[in-house]
Amino acid sequence: MAENTPKLSKTTLPATGDRELKLADFKGQALVVYFYPRDNTPGCxxxxxxxxxxxxxxxxxxxxIVGVSRDTLxxxxxxxxxQEFPFPLLADTEEKLCNxxxxxxxxxxxxxxxxxxxxSTFLFDARGKLVQxxxxxxxPGHVEAVLEAVRELA
Structure with a gap:
């Protein structure tokens, strides 16, 4: 595996729902991590x-699914x-995960x-390996492409 390949990070960040989460918390299940520029903008x-x-x-x-941006908690x-998001958003105000x-x-x-x-979006398998x-x-069409990749994993 390349040195710069993203992995299930142990960096803990504040998350919606009054939680602190790290990507490593999700090992044992597939995980979609999507990075987006800004809350409340049309594309995001x-x-x-x-x-x-x-x-x-x-x-x-x-x-x-976990969303990440540099916005505040x-x-x-x-x-x-x-937006009634059922998944957590991580506040990466110091750009740790982004980096x-x-x-x-x-x-x-x-x-x-x-x-x-x-x-950017990253898909990890249940072992924590980056697969796509x-x-x-x-x-447009992105979420459907990610869902299709998850189906192929299952």
């Missing part, structure tokens, strides 16, 4: 809604409540160069 809302709307299908396949709590997964990239926002999260990753994700 649509992506989260897609995972929400297919959540029961992921669960039926023994797979959990308070922002995550409002976003998760408003472990190498998702902080230079982006062009209205002609200005900024550093931000590149929308999607980078530079486009939201």
């Amino acid at each position: 809302t649509k992506q989260g809604q897609g995972f929400r709307d297919h959540y029961e299908e992921f669960q039926a396949l023994g797979c959990e 308070a922002s995550h709590e409002r976003f998760a409540a408003k 472990e997964f190498d998702v902080i990239k230079e982006k062009n926002m209205y002609g200005k160069k900024v550093m931000g999260i590149e929308r 990753e999607w980078r530079k994700v486009r939201v």
Whole structure:
């Protein structure tokens, strides 16, 4: 395995639902970790809604979902409540997990160069092995592609 291959991290982060979680907590089941730029923005809302709307299908396949962004826990709590997300959102305000997964990239926002999260998704099997990753994700059709990959694991 390559040195920089993402793995089930032991980095503990605050999570919605008044919890502290680390990705390693999910060993023993398949896990989808999706990184998104910002709470309450159109693309991120649509992506989260897609995972929400297919959540029961992921669960039926023994797979959990975790969303991660650099937003604060308070922002995550409002976003998760408003969208009724049944899965936890991790607040990575110090970019620890983002750096472990190498998702902080230079982006062009209205002609200005900024550093931000590149929308990315990672699928781990029940043993904690990374089996697939999607980078530079486009939201339409993405959740369905991830669900299909989980089905192939099952």
